[in-house]
Amino acid sequence: MDNLINRQRGIGDTNKMKILFFINTPAQALTWIPIIRELKSKGHEIRILARDYGSAPEILKSNGLDYISYKPISHKYLRIFELLVHLQKGYDQSRKYGINMVIGWGVDAALTAAIIGKSSIIFTDNDRTHLQDKMTNLFAGAVITPDCSLANFGKKQIRIGGYKELVYLNPNNFVPDPSIYGELKINREEKFIILRFNVWDAVHDIGLHGLSSSDKFKLVTELSKYAHVFISPEGALNKELEGYRLPISYSRIHHALYYAQLLVTDTQTMATEAAILGTAAIRCNNVTGIGVFQELEKKYDLIYSYNDFKQTLDKAIELLKLPDLKEQWAKKRQILLNDKIDVKQFMVNFIDNYPESLIEYQRKRGLF
Numbered sequence: 001m002d003n004l005i006n007r008q009r010g011i012g013d014t015n016k017m018k019i020l021f022f023i024n025t026p027a028q029a030l031t032w033i034p035i036i037r038e039l040k041s042k043g044h045e046i047r048i049l050a051r052d053y054g055s056a057p058e059i060l061k062s063n064g065l066d067y068i069s070y071k072p073i074s075h076k077y078l079r080i081f082e083l084l085v086h087l088q089k090g091y092d093q094s095r096k097y098g099i100n101m102v103i104g105w106g107v108d109a110a111l112t113a114a115i116i117g118k119s120s121i122i123f124t125d126n127d128r129t130h131l132q133d134k135m136t137n138l139f140a141g142a143v144i145t146p147d148c149s150l151a152n153f154g155k156k157q158i159r160i161g162g163y164k165e166l167v168y169l170n171p172n173n174f175v176p177d178p179s180i181y182g183e184l185k186i187n188r189e190e191k192f193i194i195l196r197f198n199v200w201d202a203v204h205d206i207g208l209h210g211l212s213s214s215d216k217f218k219l220v221t222e223l224s225k226y227a228h229v230f231i232s233p234e235g236a237l238n239k240e241l242e243g244y245r246l247p248i249s250y251s252r253i254h255h256a257l258y259y260a261q262l263l264v265t266d267t268q269t270m271a272t273e274a275a276i277l278g279t280a281a282i283r284c285n286n287v288t289g290i291g292v293f294q295e296l297e298k299k300y301d302l303i304y305s306y307n308d309f310k311q312t313l314d315k316a317i318e319l320l321k322l323p324d325l326k327e328q329w330a331k332k333r334q335i336l337l338n339d340k341i342d343v344k345q346f347m348v349n350f351i352d353n354y355p356e357s358l359i360e361y362q363r364k365r366g367l368f
Contacts (some may be wrong), residue, residue: 216238261319282302
């Protein structure tokens with residue numbers, strides 16, 4: 001068993017590793033940063049390969065982390081070929097720095113690790129990337145998912161009682177800053193709403209859609225009757241709506257989200273973030289079959305999901321009319337937090353003790 005462990009680590013007698021992280025989105029950057037910091041404090045050497053996408057570079061830079069960047073392919077139907085860029089960059093970094101382990105979100109990290117003969121730990125929560133999941137499962141050493149995930153990775157799957165957003169938004173790691181009101185240029189007593197719009201340009205977004213341009217205009221017009229409206233767009237914003245742009249950096253957005261009355265969005269991650277922060281959230285898109293959202297909606301009643309704009313608008317107005325909306329959601333949030341683990345600490349311990357951590361989990365499941 002000891003020889004097996006050392007061979008998987010590829011590091012002989014030492015417990016310190018050289019780890020390569022793949023980061024492709026802002027949400028992934030936010031998830032891995034607290035974990036990277038703790039692993040560094042334990043003596044592990046970290047290299048980061050980051051996609052130049054959205055605010056991911058800004059987040060890494062603002063946290064003082066160095067990274068190797070690569071440019072994304074602009075057209076979503078050609079983005080599958082981006083995998084080749086990932087693999088080449090990952091292979092180069094692995095050979096240059098003697099990487100022992102690769103960590104990431106999918107097939108790029110898993111395949112890079114397989115090519116260099118090392119182990120990989122993958123986190124995933126999408127549940128819809130079926131082809132990518134099959135490839136990931138083929139090459140990964142371990143695949144960590146929320147316990148509500150609908151995906152099946154067999155013996156490699158580690159189901160945990162938490163979501164990726166709990167790494168950086170757990171109350172142990174996140175303290176809301178009320179000075180955000182000053183940055184928003186509104187009074188503390190003033191209610192506000194955040195609208196978050198997707199660009200739908202990822203490979204896994206093919207065939208999916210969210211709010212139309214007319215939907216966005218109507219949301220602003222109607223919801224402005226109940227509270228101040230701010231828009232946080234992933235891509236470009238129509239010039240007629242520019243005056244509603246959220247006037248803060250992405251690194252401060254969770255403070256605003258905590259104090260907001262409501263989030264209306266056609267994205268995914270921010271809906272989960274809102275739930276964890278105790279803010280009511282409504283998703284409007286045709287994305288279905290994701291375990292995290294099913295749990296947040298059915299078990300905890302923290303979010304609502306629609307593929308119909310009228311239902312979305314009607315529910316938003318209904319919620320905004322509740323005099324104790326924030327108080328209701330604070331209670332629901334606490335129930336959620338009481339049920340969940342400290343995901344950051346779990347991930348750090350699992351990585352730090354790998355592969356013993358995987359072997360122990362499999363033993364508890366009676367897999368050998």
